[in-house]
């Protein structure tokens with residue numbers, strides 16, 4: 001799971017904005033302003049028949065600031081991205 005869902009910067013972060021774009025998810029903000037320090041992104045590539053799926057997860061980041069459940073509070077009732 002992407003660590004960003006529990007990060008205080010998730011709704012301002014340029015990197016998470018890109019993760020949302022890759023997953024074709026609605027953005028938490030259209031104008032991210034926070035540039036994180038050294039995010040590490042894990043990209044999983046799967047093929048299902050003729051379809052190739054890519055899953056992007058931030059697995060490390062020097063700017064990570066724990067705010068447990070931040071994404072859920074911003075999108076109450078929606079399933080947390082995995």
Ligand code: SF4
Nearest residue numbers: 004007010013036061
């Ligand atoms: S963990 Fe890093 S990349 Fe993810 S939202 Fe927080 S600052 Fe951005």
